[in-house]
Every structure is written in structure tokens, then in C-alpha cells.
Amino acid sequence: MAEKIFDYTSPDVQAMPVMPVSPDVFDSARYADFAAQCDERYAAFLHKDEGVAVWQRVRVAEVFRDGCRDMAQSLRWQLGGLNKTMNYLTDAPTYLEPWYGIGTTAAAFGAEYVWPEGQAPVVEEVYNSIQETPPLLPRDFNDVAIMRHTLHMIEYFLEETQGRIPLSWSDIQNPLNVATELVNISAFFLGMGDVPHKVQEILTAITEVVIGFTQVQSRLIGDALARPGHGFASARTGTGIGMSTDNLVMISPRAYEHFCVPHDTKIGAAFGGAAIHSCGKWSMWLDAVKKIPNLTMVDAAFGPQTDPVFNEPEAFRDAFANTGVIVQARMVGDPGDVLAQAKRLAAPGVKLIIVTYVQDPQAQRQLYHDLHSLCAHR
Secondary structure, eight states, X not given: OOXXXXXXXXXXXXXXXXXXXXXXXXXXXXXXXXXXXXXXXXXXXXTSSSEXXXXXXXXOGGXXXXXXXSHHHHHHHHHHHHHHHTTSOOSXXXXXXXXXXXXXXXXXXXXXXXXXXTSOOEEXXXXXXXXXXXXXXXXXXXXXXXXXXXXXHHHHHHHHTTTOSOBOOSOOBOHHHHHHHHBOHHHHHHHHHHXXXXXXXXXXXXXXXXXXXXXXXXXXXXXXXXXXXXXXXXXXXXXXXXXXXXXXXXXXXXXXXXXXXXXXHHHHHHXXXXXXXXXXXXXXXXXXXXXXXXXXXXXXXXXXXXXXXXXXXXXXXXXXXXXXXXXEEEXXXXXXXXXXXXXXXXXXXXXXXXXXXXXXXXXXXXXXXXXXXXXXXX
């Protein structure tokens, strides 16, 4: 049997092939009913002290590349993903996202998008050093092209779907991630030792914009809001706010606790709790992340087909048993591989969301039942 490894040739190992669907032929009523049933299961899971939920994710690669540039085309791709989702058994629906790159917050402070051919947009650093970074004063959100486009995308998605489909925020990057989009990343990390007060000032200013712009999106989305958002199993019955926190692995756990925990906590407090995601192997940072008092969920990759540097299940199992914090486990692979990893994660007092990417509907449905039986008969 061939060794299971990460596929470096794939542009997106978590994506599925999808056919785009036009809003005028998409069955919004049918999907709204499907999503409502998922919402009920999601809510029931949230009220349990332990157990498992399954999110069969239909991730559309084009949406998270240059396909995001055209909001009409992005919606067609996303509706294709929603259409495919209904072939599976899942405890959380696929939801719409006004995804427009990860530089949304940085744009408030002057960052601009660059569009590499065939790829998602990137922002180039604005400042070369901490010392040359002035006090960060955000522009009015309506004057920022990236933010304005994101809000227009939300309005367009709501109009085209009559507000019946779950919709989340734009991709929320935590203040540490945003800071390294504005300031040269090496210089910013060095600044933690050289000018820690300046680093705190930058993170504080970013935190306020993350909260403020997300609140604007929340008001616009209204009752359709699915939480905690990007990359997390989400539903209208969900809670908290998901934050991409990938740069935590670039600093020590002690530095994360000192510089980041207060800001991630404040953002979480504004939205009913903090959900933390990082790519890569980040078990060494779990104790620091657990210092977030309103932590509700963590997301990590398990297994060699999901991430080239993946996590050992036992570290997350032991860290979060009997805490009430949900462990969301992303697992690319066939049903046997997923079930084997899930067995290592499952334990008394552990709340799990297993994220699966099984393409065959029959195999996925069987895996769904096997995963639920795993905890029911433990």
C-alpha cells in the first residue's frame, strides 16, 4: 500500500470539483430547508458536554483564488458548492462567504491588493520597520476599496438568495496576522523584544478595526449570519468568531500569551467567544491558547494528507477534554483513514467536529454514521 502523504501538486487538497450554478436556477428554498435541518443538529451538538459532529465540507477552490475578484462568479461557484452539499449527510451546512482575500483589515491602514495571475490577492507590506510605523489610524471603512467591495458582496449575495442562505463574514485574520501584512514580518517579530510597547499599540489599533468592521458586516447580514465563520463548521445557531491565527507558530508560546491573548480575547468578547485556527503543527501552543478565557473552539489539521506538518490527535484530545472547548479536526483522506484518526481523538469529555472531504456520497454517509457510532458506543 502506498504511503499516505500530502499532495504538493494539488493547488488545494481540501477542495472538491464543483459546477457553478446561476442564482436564477439555484433552489434557494430547498437549500434553506436543508440548512435549517443542519442548524438543528448543530445546536443540539453545542448543548452537549461531549460527543461528535460531522461537517462534510464542500470547499470550492476557485472561490479562494482569483475567482473571488468577480463577486457574481464567486457566487455561482459557491452556489455550486451548496448544491453539491445536499448529496451528503452533515451536521453543519456549507455557507456563503464574501471571501475577498485576507487583507481586509490591513486595507483600513493603507494596504493594497496585488493580484498574481491565477492566485488569490496578496498585500505588500506598508512599513519596513516598527520604528517607521506611525500610530495606526484607520480610514473610514466606506473609503477603503477592499472593505467597500466586501460589503457590496454581502449585499449582492443577500439579494440574489433572498437572504435565505446562511452567510458568514469575510475571512477574519487575528491582529498578529494583520500586523505582519502591514509591517515587515521579520522586523515586527524583532520588535517584540526591542519595542514591545510599540507592538502592543499596533495590535490594539488592529483589534479595534477587526471588531468594528465585523460588527458592520453583522448588521448587514442580519438573521442569515453563520458563525463562527471562515474555515469553521458554522450555522445560524453557532456562536463565537473564528480567527485565522497562523502566525502564532512563528513566535514562542510565551510571546503569544503576552502579545496576542489579550487582543484575541477582546475580539472574542465582542462576538460570544473566540475560535482559533492555525495551519501546521501547533500543539506546543495549546497551553497559551487556553489562556483565552472565552475560547470556544480550536481548529487543526490531522493526518498527512491534510497538512504537510500535521498534528498528533492525542495532544488536542488531552488538552481539551472536559473543558467545553470544541476541537475541530480537519481530515483529508478516505473513510478508513479518517476513522482511525478520529478514534485517537475521541475520549470522555471531548467535543469533536470532524471535518471530512469524502467525495463519494455513499461512502461519506457511511462514514458519517461510523463517526457518530464511535462516540455513542465508546
